[in-house]
Amino acid sequence: MKGSVLLVALFVCASLISLPNYAVSGLLTNGGFETGTPGWYGDTATVIEGWTRWGSDGWYHTDYNHTAGGSKAIKSWSDSTGIYQDFAVTAATQYTVSGFAYAPSTDTPVGWDSVMKIEWFNGASKLSEEEVGRFISGTDSLDTWKEIAGLFTAPTSADTGRIVMFLTDANGETANGGSIGWDDMDVDVVPEPGSLVLLGCGLAGIFLAKRRNG
Ligand SMILES: [Ca+2]
Secondary structure, three states: OHHHHHHHHHHHHHHHHHHHHOOEEEOOOOOOOOOEEOEEOOOOOOEEOOOEEEOOOEEEEOOOOOOOOOOOEEEEOOOOOEEEEEEEOOOOOEEEEEEEEEOOOOOOOOOOEEEEEEEEEEOOEEEEEEEEEEEOOOOOOOOOOEEEEEEEEOOOOOOEEEEEEEEEOOOOOOOOOOOEEEEEEEEEEOOOOOHHHHHHHHHHHHHHHHHHHO
Protein backbone atom coordinates (compact mmCIF):
# COMPACT_ATOMS: atom_id res chain seq x y z
CA MET A 1 0.00 0.00 0.00
CA LYS A 2 2.67 2.46 1.06
CA GLY A 3 4.72 1.37 -1.91
CA SER A 4 1.94 2.25 -4.34
CA VAL A 5 1.44 5.64 -2.65
CA LEU A 6 5.15 6.30 -3.08
CA LEU A 7 4.96 5.32 -6.75
CA VAL A 8 1.99 7.64 -7.34
CA ALA A 9 3.80 10.45 -5.54
CA LEU A 10 6.90 9.91 -7.66
CA PHE A 11 4.79 9.86 -10.84
CA VAL A 12 3.07 13.14 -9.92
CA CYS A 13 6.41 14.72 -9.06
CA ALA A 14 7.93 13.55 -12.35
CA SER A 15 4.98 15.06 -14.22
CA LEU A 16 5.33 18.37 -12.39
CA ILE A 17 9.09 18.48 -12.95
CA SER A 18 8.60 17.99 -16.69
CA LEU A 19 6.20 20.95 -16.91
CA PRO A 20 8.82 23.69 -17.21
CA ASN A 21 9.90 22.16 -20.52
CA TYR A 22 6.67 23.35 -22.04
CA ALA A 23 5.48 26.90 -22.47
CA VAL A 24 1.92 27.68 -21.45
CA SER A 25 -0.73 30.31 -22.16
CA GLY A 26 -0.24 32.12 -25.46
CA LEU A 27 0.12 35.88 -24.98
CA LEU A 28 -0.76 37.05 -28.48
CA THR A 29 -4.19 37.94 -29.80
CA ASN A 30 -5.03 36.45 -33.18
CA GLY A 31 -1.57 34.92 -33.67
CA GLY A 32 -2.94 32.80 -36.51
CA PHE A 33 -4.50 35.84 -38.24
CA GLU A 34 -7.87 34.10 -38.41
CA THR A 35 -9.84 37.07 -37.05
CA GLY A 36 -10.31 40.16 -39.19
CA THR A 37 -11.18 41.50 -42.62
CA PRO A 38 -8.57 40.57 -45.26
CA GLY A 39 -7.32 43.13 -47.72
CA TRP A 40 -4.45 45.31 -48.84
CA TYR A 41 -2.44 46.94 -46.02
CA GLY A 42 -3.11 50.39 -47.46
CA ASP A 43 -6.87 49.93 -47.24
CA THR A 44 -8.54 51.15 -44.04
CA ALA A 45 -11.11 48.36 -44.46
CA THR A 46 -8.35 45.86 -43.72
CA VAL A 47 -8.64 44.89 -40.06
CA ILE A 48 -6.29 42.40 -38.40
CA GLU A 49 -7.44 42.01 -34.83
CA GLY A 50 -4.64 42.45 -32.30
CA TRP A 51 -2.04 43.63 -34.82
CA THR A 52 -0.72 47.01 -35.99
CA ARG A 53 0.64 47.30 -39.53
CA TRP A 54 2.67 49.96 -41.30
CA GLY A 55 3.35 50.70 -44.94
CA SER A 56 1.17 49.57 -47.82
CA ASP A 57 3.15 46.76 -49.53
CA GLY A 58 1.45 44.02 -47.57
CA TRP A 59 -1.64 41.92 -47.73
CA TYR A 60 -3.85 40.21 -45.18
CA HIS A 61 -5.03 37.31 -47.24
CA THR A 62 -6.32 33.78 -47.64
CA ASP A 63 -3.63 32.55 -50.03
CA TYR A 64 -1.16 30.46 -48.05
CA ASN A 65 -2.34 29.66 -44.57
CA HIS A 66 0.00 27.52 -42.47
CA THR A 67 -2.29 25.10 -40.64
CA ALA A 68 -5.10 22.97 -42.02
CA GLY A 69 -7.47 24.35 -39.41
CA GLY A 70 -7.08 27.96 -40.51
CA SER A 71 -7.54 29.95 -43.68
CA LYS A 72 -5.74 33.30 -43.34
CA ALA A 73 -2.15 34.58 -43.12
CA ILE A 74 -0.26 37.77 -43.95
CA LYS A 75 2.36 38.55 -46.57
CA SER A 76 4.51 41.46 -47.63
CA TRP A 77 6.70 42.19 -50.63
CA SER A 78 8.75 45.24 -49.71
CA ASP A 79 10.83 46.49 -46.78
CA SER A 80 8.50 49.46 -46.36
CA THR A 81 5.90 47.23 -44.72
CA GLY A 82 5.65 45.40 -41.44
CA ILE A 83 3.36 44.32 -38.65
CA TYR A 84 3.66 44.10 -34.87
CA GLN A 85 1.82 43.31 -31.65
CA ASP A 86 2.56 44.33 -28.06
CA PHE A 87 2.10 42.12 -25.01
CA ALA A 88 2.57 42.67 -21.29
CA VAL A 89 5.67 41.08 -19.79
CA THR A 90 7.24 40.56 -16.39
CA ALA A 91 10.81 41.83 -16.09
CA ALA A 92 13.57 39.23 -15.97
CA THR A 93 11.17 36.49 -17.06
CA GLN A 94 11.77 34.09 -19.95
CA TYR A 95 9.56 33.94 -23.04
CA THR A 96 9.40 31.65 -26.04
CA VAL A 97 8.73 33.45 -29.33
CA SER A 98 7.83 31.54 -32.49
CA GLY A 99 6.17 31.77 -35.87
CA PHE A 100 6.25 30.40 -39.41
CA ALA A 101 7.47 32.06 -42.63
CA TYR A 102 6.75 31.01 -46.19
CA ALA A 103 7.86 32.00 -49.67
CA PRO A 104 6.14 30.66 -52.79
CA SER A 105 8.25 29.58 -55.77
CA THR A 106 5.76 31.32 -58.04
CA ASP A 107 6.97 34.67 -56.69
CA THR A 108 10.74 34.41 -56.40
CA PRO A 109 12.01 36.17 -53.26
CA VAL A 110 15.66 36.53 -54.29
CA GLY A 111 17.34 39.33 -52.39
CA TRP A 112 14.85 39.77 -49.58
CA ASP A 113 14.92 38.35 -46.09
CA SER A 114 11.89 38.23 -43.83
CA VAL A 115 12.78 39.01 -40.25
CA MET A 116 11.09 38.36 -36.91
CA LYS A 117 12.36 40.28 -33.92
CA ILE A 118 11.31 41.06 -30.38
CA GLU A 119 11.57 44.53 -28.87
CA TRP A 120 11.46 45.34 -25.16
CA PHE A 121 9.87 48.47 -23.71
CA ASN A 122 9.37 50.23 -20.41
CA GLY A 123 6.27 52.28 -21.12
CA ALA A 124 7.00 54.12 -24.36
CA SER A 125 10.77 53.85 -23.94
CA LYS A 126 12.42 51.16 -26.04
CA LEU A 127 15.03 49.30 -24.01
CA SER A 128 16.48 46.86 -26.54
CA GLU A 129 15.66 44.51 -29.39
CA GLU A 130 16.72 41.01 -30.44
CA GLU A 131 16.29 39.13 -33.70
CA VAL A 132 14.31 35.92 -33.29
CA GLY A 133 15.26 34.68 -36.75
CA ARG A 134 14.66 35.16 -40.43
CA PHE A 135 13.59 33.53 -43.67
CA ILE A 136 16.74 33.76 -45.78
CA SER A 137 15.95 34.31 -49.42
CA GLY A 138 18.02 32.21 -51.81
CA THR A 139 18.90 29.78 -48.98
CA ASP A 140 15.71 28.61 -47.29
CA SER A 141 13.41 26.27 -49.18
CA LEU A 142 10.55 27.73 -51.18
CA ASP A 143 6.99 26.41 -50.83
CA THR A 144 7.82 25.14 -47.32
CA TRP A 145 6.86 26.75 -44.05
CA LYS A 146 9.93 27.51 -41.93
CA GLU A 147 9.55 27.69 -38.17
CA ILE A 148 11.44 30.53 -36.54
CA ALA A 149 11.69 30.44 -32.76
CA GLY A 150 13.79 31.53 -29.84
CA LEU A 151 13.97 31.85 -26.07
CA PHE A 152 14.36 35.37 -24.67
CA THR A 153 14.53 37.05 -21.30
CA ALA A 154 12.69 40.31 -20.69
CA PRO A 155 15.21 42.92 -19.50
CA THR A 156 15.08 44.26 -15.97
CA SER A 157 12.47 47.07 -15.94
CA ALA A 158 10.69 45.82 -19.09
CA ASP A 159 6.90 45.87 -18.92
CA THR A 160 6.06 45.37 -22.59
CA GLY A 161 7.28 43.10 -25.36
CA ARG A 162 6.68 43.67 -29.05
CA ILE A 163 6.87 40.97 -31.73
CA VAL A 164 7.68 42.48 -35.13
CA MET A 165 7.76 40.96 -38.63
CA PHE A 166 9.04 42.75 -41.71
CA LEU A 167 11.17 42.34 -44.84
CA THR A 168 14.70 43.61 -45.09
CA ASP A 169 16.77 44.20 -48.19
CA ALA A 170 19.64 42.25 -46.65
CA ASN A 171 21.23 41.17 -49.93
CA GLY A 172 21.13 44.55 -51.58
CA GLU A 173 18.37 43.74 -54.02
CA THR A 174 16.95 47.04 -55.22
CA ALA A 175 14.23 45.76 -57.53
CA ASN A 176 11.04 44.39 -56.05
CA GLY A 177 11.57 41.01 -54.40
CA GLY A 178 9.00 38.28 -54.02
CA SER A 179 6.37 37.75 -51.39
CA ILE A 180 6.92 36.25 -47.96
CA GLY A 181 4.11 35.17 -45.69
CA TRP A 182 3.77 34.78 -41.92
CA ASP A 183 1.37 32.71 -39.87
CA ASP A 184 0.84 31.13 -36.45
CA MET A 185 2.86 33.58 -34.37
CA ASP A 186 3.12 32.70 -30.70
CA VAL A 187 4.59 34.14 -27.51
CA ASP A 188 4.50 32.20 -24.24
CA VAL A 189 5.83 32.83 -20.79
CA VAL A 190 8.15 30.09 -19.57
CA PRO A 191 7.12 28.84 -16.11
CA GLU A 192 9.49 29.34 -13.24
CA PRO A 193 12.14 26.60 -12.97
CA GLY A 194 10.95 23.52 -11.14
CA SER A 195 13.42 23.92 -8.28
CA LEU A 196 10.67 24.40 -5.71
CA VAL A 197 8.78 21.44 -7.11
CA LEU A 198 11.97 19.38 -6.95
CA LEU A 199 12.56 20.42 -3.35
CA GLY A 200 8.96 19.61 -2.39
CA CYS A 201 9.09 16.25 -4.14
CA GLY A 202 12.40 15.42 -2.48
CA LEU A 203 11.01 16.15 0.98
CA ALA A 204 7.83 14.19 0.21
CA GLY A 205 9.94 11.28 -1.00
CA ILE A 206 12.06 11.27 2.16
CA PHE A 207 8.92 11.47 4.30
CA LEU A 208 7.25 8.57 2.49
CA ALA A 209 10.41 6.50 2.51
CA LYS A 210 10.79 6.98 6.27
CA ARG A 211 7.17 5.97 6.82
CA ARG A 212 7.69 2.95 4.62
CA ASN A 213 10.86 1.86 6.39
CA GLY A 214 9.71 2.84 9.85
CA1 LIG B 1 -3.66 31.34 -40.15
